[in-house]
Amino acid sequence: MRIHQEWTTGGFELPPLAPATSVFPTRGYLELWWRHFGSGDLSVVEDGNALLALWRSPDGVVGFVGDEDLTDYHSPLGSGAGSLLGNYLAGLPAGTRFRFDSLPLEAVEELAAGLGTRAVTTRHEAAFRIALPAHFDDFLAGLSKKERHELRRKHRRFVEAAGDPQWLEGQPDPVGIFVGLHRMAEGKKGRFMTAEREAFFRDLAALPGARIDILAGEAGAPVAAAIGFQNGDAYYLYNSAYDPAAAALSPGMVVLWMLFGATIAAGITIFDFLKGDEAYKLRLGAEARPLYVLEGST
Numbered sequence: 175m176r177i178h179q180e181w182t183t184g185g186f187e188l189p190p191l192a193p194a195t196s197v198f199p200t201r202g203y204l205e206l207w208w209r210h211f212g213s214g215d216l217s218v219v220e221d222g223n224a225l226l227a228l229w230r231s232p233d234g235v236v237g238f239v240g241d242e243d244l245t246d247y248h249s250p251l252g253s254g255a256g257s258l259l260g261n262y263l264a265g266l267p268a269g270t271r272f273r274f275d276s277l278p279l280e281a282v283e284e285l286a287a288g289l290g291t292r293a294v295t296t297r298h299e300a301a302f303r304i305a306l307p308a309h310f311d312d313f314l315a316g317l318s319k320k321e322r323h324e325l326r327r328k329h330r331r332f333v334e335a336a337g338d339p340q341w342l343e344g345q346p347d348p349v350g351i352f353v354g355l356h357r358m359a360e361g362k363k364g365r366f367m368t369a370e371r372e373a374f375f376r377d378l379a380a381l382p383g384a385r386i387d388i389l390a391g392e393a394g395a396p397v398a399a400a401i402g403f404q405n406g407d408a409y410y411l412y413n414s415a416y417d418p419a420a421a422a423l424s425p426g427m428v429v430l431w432m433l434f435g436a437t438i439a440a441g442i443t444i445f446d447f448l449k450g451d452e453a454y455k456l457r458l459g460a461e462a463r464p465l466y467v468l469e470g471s472t
Contacts (some may be wrong), residue, residue: 187224188252224252232427256288302460336391355416398425408444
């Protein structure tokens with residue numbers, strides 16, 4: 175077992191234990207998060223077969239790099255991560271607390287097996303995913319009659335008021351447009367986009383597979399935007415925002431209409447809304463992917 179703080183280690187090339195977890199277990203995302211928000215002690219733990227990117231927060235709790243508000247999935251890399259984590263924790267002082275959140279089933283089963291009775295597993299979140307068909311019309315046909323009618327009605331209302339929806343291409347600062355729309359929101363959502371988080375999102379947008387889609391009507395003014403990741407056969411919707419002045423046009427749902435059409439046309443088979451149990455996800459046919467937290471003390 176080797177414990178270090180080197181982001182350049184080849185262990186980050188190992189595949190995630192939990193599949194379909196997008197950028198979140200990768201070196202690019204984890205190093206970026208650490209650079210913007212990391213504090214406490216970083217420990218990259220590896221043995222040639224598995225890698226764990228861990229940190230001990232200032233309050234002394236050991237967890238995976240990446241806070242659960244910004245990091246939708248956690249997964250170790252490689253195989254044998256459960257025994258590796260058990261060996262690492264065995265070397266820490268007695269009474270050291272640990273908490274590993276946002277774990278898909280594949281990851282929590284492996285890690286729990288390595289920790290045994292020292293850890294308690296609890297379901298604490300869920301991501302929501304849609305299995306996409308090969309054609310957009312088939313996607314619409316798979317919705318309930320009421321939801322299909324509502325989605326078409328909102329799309330038609332947008333067209334009648336603003337013209338055909340379109341993606342704005344070639345914008346010099348798409349992140350700036352997204353951030354500006356995000357800050358227009360009221361309450362907690364509007365306050366979320368601090369200067370520090372804006373810098374984080376700007377770096378996120380440079381990760382492999384990242385895309386920012388900006389929605390406009392025929393006049394060309396941005397009314398909504400989404401940032402997500404397209405990795406392999408899946409699209410992951412990370413965040414979205416819209417202009418409150420255009421709320422009557424349901425720009426958020428029109429963005430989803432456009433994203434569903436674009437991802438299906440690109441051959442994507444999984445549309446992942448990531449965390450959050452908003453009712454509209456279920457109405458659109460998403461199914462829950464349970465996420466677990468593993469916690470205890472040495």
